[in-house]
Amino acid sequence: MSDNVNSPAHYTTYPVEVIELTECMNFNRGNAVKYIARAGLKDPAKEIEDLMKARWYISREIDRMEKGNRPS
Template structure:
């Protein structure tokens, strides 16, 4: 298989088997010949041989207005990332703060201020939690 940057993959072997990620870079020579660098959920910049990965089946393109699977106010990040791709690596308070910051003014101009206040509420809750520790 010839991989290119941003290909979606599943790790087939090793400690990260079954984890999904995206190809970050491909090495065809040098220190790691025929290796693919992957970043994704739980998989953090790890080199794999070509045969340790398999492609993720192509999903049908998201329909415009798919408010359940790919809501527009969460899918505007570059490289096809969605806000959940970031927040799933955070604790609940931090993830929710990022979620509300990311969607403020994108979901609805009418709720922009409310979203920013919600983000502030989660940030303050996280600060309080850390101060108690």
């Protein structure tokens, strides 16, 4: 049985939990990775939506960087 609060199945598909990776990134990059990693795993019917959300965060990060705001 999966623990949907502490270790959701859609985040434990890979050798490392997604949160362990995303905590090393800024908000936009971490969220993009989160949506890419879980695309189609949480809800197969929303795979494209997950990828579109990732694209939104990537676009936001590019816009932020183009304005001269580098990641910390």
